[in-house]
Amino acid sequence: MTDSVRVRELSRRRARLRVVGRDAKRFLHGMVTNDITGLAPGQGCHAAMLTVKGKLLSDLCVYDLGEEGLLIELPAATGETIRAALDRYLITDDATLSDASVELAELGVYGPGAAAALQALGAEREVQSLPPYHLATANISAGTLYIAASPELGIPGFHLIGPEEAVAVARARLVGQGAGELADDEATVLRVEAGVPLYGVDLDEERMPSEGRLDDVFSATKGCYLGQEVVVRLRDRGQLNRQLVGLRLPAAVELPAAGTRLSHPSRPNAGHLTSVVRSPRLGVIALGYVHRSVWEPGTELQLCSAAGEPLGLSAVVSALPFAA
Numbered sequence: 061m062t063d064s065v066r067v068r069e070l071s072r073r074r075a076r077l078r079v080v081g082r083d084a085k086r087f088l089h090g091m092v093t094n095d096i097t098g099l100a101p102g103q104g105c106h107a108a109m110l111t112v113k114g115k116l117l118s119d120l121c122v123y124d125l126g127e128e129g130l131l132i133e134l135p136a137a138t139g140e141t142i143r144a145a146l147d148r149y150l151i152t153d154d155a156t157l158s159d160a161s162v163e164l165a166e167l168g169v170y171g172p173g174a175a176a177a178l179q180a181l182g183a184e185r186e187v188q189s190l191p192p193y194h195l196a197t198a199n200i201s202a203g204t205l206y207i208a209a210s211p212e213l214g215i216p217g218f219h220l221i222g223p224e225e226a227v228a229v230a231r232a233r234l235v236g237q238g239a240g241e242l243a244d245d246e247a248t249v250l251r252v253e254a255g256v257p258l259y260g261v262d263l264d265e266e267r268m269p270s271e272g273r274l275d276d277v278f279s280a281t282k283g284c285y286l287g288q289e290v291v292v293r294l295r296d297r298g299q300l301n302r303q304l305v306g307l308r309l310p311a312a313v314e315l316p317a318a319g320t321r322l323s324h325p326s327r328p329n330a331g332h333l334t335s336v337v338r339s340p341r342l343g344v345i346a347l348g349y350v351h352r353s354v355w356e357p358g359t360e361l362q363l364c365s366a367a368g369e370p371l372g373l374s375a376v377v378s379a380l381p382f383a384a
Contacts, residue, residue: 064171064172064173064174064177064238065169065170065171065173065174065177065234065237065238065239065240066169066170066171066174066239066240066241066242066246067167067168067169067170067231067234067235067239067240067241067242068167068168068170068241068242068247069167069168070166070167070168070219071161071165071166071167071224071227072136073135073136074133074134074135074136074166074219075133075134075135075136075138075139075140075142075143075159075161076131076132076133076134076139076159076160076161076163076164076166076221077131077132077134077139077142077143077146077157077158077159077160077161078128078129078130078131078132078157078158078159078160078163079129079130079132079146079155079156079157080128080129080130080155080156080158081129081153081154081155081156082154082155083153083154083155084129084130084153084155085097085099085124085130086153087149087150087153087155088122088130088132088146089282089285090284090285090286091109091145091146091149091285091286092107092108092109092120092122092285092286093107093108093109093110093269093277093278093279093285093287093288093291094106094107094108094122094277094278094279094282095279095281095282096122096130097282098279099122099124100124101124101125101126102124102126102185102194102195102196102197103123103124103193103194103195104121104122104123104124104193104194104195104208105121105122105193106119106120106121106192106193106274106276106277107119107120107121107122107277108120108269108274108277109142109145109146109286110268110269110285110286110287110290110291111265111286111287112286112287112290113287113290114268114287114289114290114291114294115265115266115267115268115287116259116263116264116265116267116268116269116272116274117138117141117142117145117265118134118135118138118141118142118259119134119135119259119263119269119274119277120132120133120134120138120142121133121134121193121208121210122193123193123195123206123208124195125195125206131160131164131206131221133166133208133219133221135258135259135260136161137259137260138259138260139159139161143157143159163223164221164222164223164224165221165222165223165224165226165227165228166219166220166221166227167219167220167227167230167231168210168217168218168219168220168242169217169218169219169220169234169239170213170215170216170217170218170242170250171215171216172215172216174216174217174218175187175188175190175216175218176188177234177237177239178196178198178207178218178220180237181198181200181205181207181230181233182198182199182200183196183197183198183207184196184197184198184199185197187207187209187218190207190208190209190218191209192209192210192211192276193208193209193210194208194209195207195208195209198230200226200229200230201229202223202225202226202228202229203222203223203225203226204222204223204226205220205221205222205226205227205230206220206221206222207219207220208220208221211254211256212251212254212256213247213250213251213254213256214250214251214253214254214255214256214381215250215254245337248335248337249337249338249339249340251335252335252336252337252339252345252346252347252382253339253341253342253345253381253382254380254381254382255273255304255306255347255380255381255382257272257273257274257304257334257335257347258335261318261334261335262304262334262335262347268290268291268294268300269291270291270294270295270300270303271300271302271303271304271349272303272304273303273304273380278291300352301351301352302331302349302350302351302352302355303349303350303352303355304334304347304348304349304380305347305348305349305350305355305357305377305378305380306345306346306347306377306378306379306380306381306382307322307333307345307346307347307348307350307361307375307376307377307378308342308343308344308345308346308375308376308378308382309336309343309344309345309346309363309373309374309375310343310344310373310374311338311343311344313344313373315336315337315338315344316333316336316346316363316371316373317333317336318333318334318335318336319332319333319334319366320332320333320336320363320364320365320371321363321364321365321366321368322348322350322361322362322363322364322375323361323362323363323364323368323370324353324354324359324360324361324362326353326354327351327353327354328368329351330350330351330354330361331348331349331350331351331354331361332348332349333346333347333348333363333375334346334347334348334349335347335348339382341384342382342384345378345382346375347380348375350377354377355377356377357377357378357379358376358377359376359377360374360375360376360377361374361375361376361377362374362375363375
């Protein structure tokens, strides 16, 4: 991406939930995989909510908004599932859960010039130095905006969250200063280059977080949470059988479909593709799940049809993120 600043509408792609009340942190801490009680205002983290069997209901971001409570930001596809799951466990806690998706809009701002452009909106702290998932706020005439550092495309990126009018004003200012639009296919290429899985494409309820390389959703020190027993057993015994890997394909091929099977002489059912793109920098690359016996970088796999018939194409396992 050569443009200094690009913007992307996220209001419909992401859902937003709010948890407020004296027990808000304690309650959410027991529901998700990362440390919530350790957050201070202006801090956040990447986390996940699991089933009791350790399977992934959704990955999500949790932000500590101070007196405004906790904000949960997550894929729109899992918003209702997570809201219902949290509500089911919210019984005696002094906390209130609400859907803030209509109340708050969201805009992605990306590129090498993104931090400076957002700083110019009036951020109260240095945007450039924000750790992933930490926040700055900017007060503009239309309301308060939260600026959350977000690494999901592998480039400098931020999620701008606030009242719809305030987000619209901020977007207009950014575009007025020369920001361009980041198209969906461009965002997908950047995401795959960075090796970042997307729920609903590379992740679903049949996956465990470690299979999708969501290592940053876990706290190594926190206590009990839903699905923890399975997660700890898997970690301690090293029983992960499949994991998301990068794959390089011949540049001239037509892009194979997601779900295309992968085969190896030692493992006919070696895995399958999930995301496939044509990168201007790297050629045809993909993300996919591969069995542990053939997931070492450099391993050559064959593409097969759903019936197991060879397609005459190969893919080479690559480390993530992809390197030029």
